[in-house]
Amino acid sequence: MPDDSRLRLIRALGDTLDGLDVALCAFDDSDCTIAWNRTFFKFFPEHDGYVHEGEPYEANLRRFYNQRLDAQELPNIERYITAGVERHRAQTRPYSFEHRGLRVHVSSLPIDGVGRVRVWRAEALPVQNTHPAQAAPAGADIHEPGYLRSPVIESTELFDRIPDGLMICAEDQRIQWVNQPFMQMYNLSDRAVAAGKAFDEVYRHAWSVEGQGDMAPFYDGLSILQEHMRFAGAPFEVPLPRSRWSRVIAKQGSDGTVFYAHVDITEFKRQQRLLAQAERSARDSEAQLREKSILLEATLENMDQGVAKISATGVVELCNRRALELLELPAELMESKPTLMNVLAYLRARGEFKGASQDIQDMLLHSSGGIDQQQVYDRPRPDGRILEVQTVPIKGGGALRTFTDVTQRKQAEQQIRHVAEHDGLTGLLNRTAFLQALQAAATDVHRLGRGFAVLYVDLDGFKPVNDRYGHAVGDQLLVWVARQLTQAAREDDLVARLGGDEFALLQRGVSDRESAYRLADRLVQALGRPTQIEAHALQIGASVGIVLSPSDGAEAEELLRKADSAMYLAKATGRGCARIYGT
């Protein structure tokens, strides 16, 4: 037994064929009856009331022959039945026979999943008699001669109700009849307009009524239509006005009649177009993506910055050529997609972080790559270069790390800072830098619990050197003074040239005046010693003013001013000596 959906299909086919006065009886693979239509009983009234589901074909034939054979022939019935069953199973070609005064044409079609469907129709009559208008009126007696003279349609109502267009053509391809949906599809106001015409004429008519603007689809459609109607046959698809489309499917009738179904596939075509567009744009964006990724890869490989991508699980997924160079990482290690922990362990074992601050070392020790905000730090490398390491979190986890060689930039910054903070002639701190250092020391006094002294040094008798030997000699003498001061000071003391022939010294860790005075006295002695510059024997002197912090103040400017005034007192009391502020 075929499945339910196939059975339903066969029954629907039977109903449709009823509309065409075609009888149907279907049998399963074991030749048992499974479906039949009303027309079947019109042709074979002997079965009416007897045929039933599951009835073997043999029983059907027996009834048929019982009705047909005369007394003389009846003894041969078993032979006829056996031959009939054989025929039924193997039948490939239609044949005709007379039955109850009619000439009937029978075809037997094997159908997959069903079995075999037999269809009978009365022999075709000349074309002019097949127009539905000439069909016999409904309810006419089937035994009346001429009733089945219309093989086409008894009632058009059924075909007007189906959603697809239907066009019935005679053997010469002239249209005999069209249904209502066909008329709508091809803009026909009257069925009679199509009768006797070829399909291409109807197609031209449809475009002449509605087609506007771009007529290219019409010419395309016309050539498709003509090609298929003349040579290739259906199915084919033609464009209609207002961007509609029709798919034409043909079904050959046994008498040369051809049934054409015209299915509106506008929506299907629209979907197809959208799909093609989507595919095209997907292809385009795929190509764009591919291009972008090639570009990105080339950029990554050729950029001056090292780049590494760390996944959410801490794996170094990407590491460009420059990163390998800057960190001197072996390519094989990075190709193995190691974790960041592994890479850091490798670098640590190689002594990479020895010069880095404790903060950086601690951070690297605990880094698995996961961060929630941007991080930047400078990492000194064992070879003296400095890398700026910047890490930015990636949406969805993981991080992107860049390595920039900032050695030159740092050196330039260092130079600028040095120039800004030092005296160009002697290389000592300048006044601004000294005041800053002084302020920092004053602020630290309480924290460290240690005071300091400031010694203000002004040369005695420097001007005459300039006047007598010139500025160049004076300059060299100033450099000599700077050296004397630096030698007299301790390593963590600061020496500065405040301007002209004025110098200052910050003496750290001093709480008593005597210590400061001793240093001042040493300076006076050192600077009072004769020296030789460019074969000139020179001798100058120095006057020194001393202040102590915190006892004399905690502000840099104030301390310097007080030291300056102490120095003036020293000058006033005969030069070549030191005076402590307030004494």
Ligand SMILES: Nc1nc2c(ncn2[C@@H]2O[C@H](COP(=O)(O)OP(=O)(O)OP(=O)(O)O)[C@@H](O)[C@H]2O)c(=O)[nH]1
């Ligand atoms: N060669 C040289 N001379 C400088 C420089 N800056 C300032 N001077 C000179 O240093 C001298 C400072 O003047 P004074 O302080 O009167 O010189 P002094 O002879 O030591 O006088 P007293 O301080 O009163 O003992 C001036 O002649 C300035 O022109 C410098 O960079 N190079």
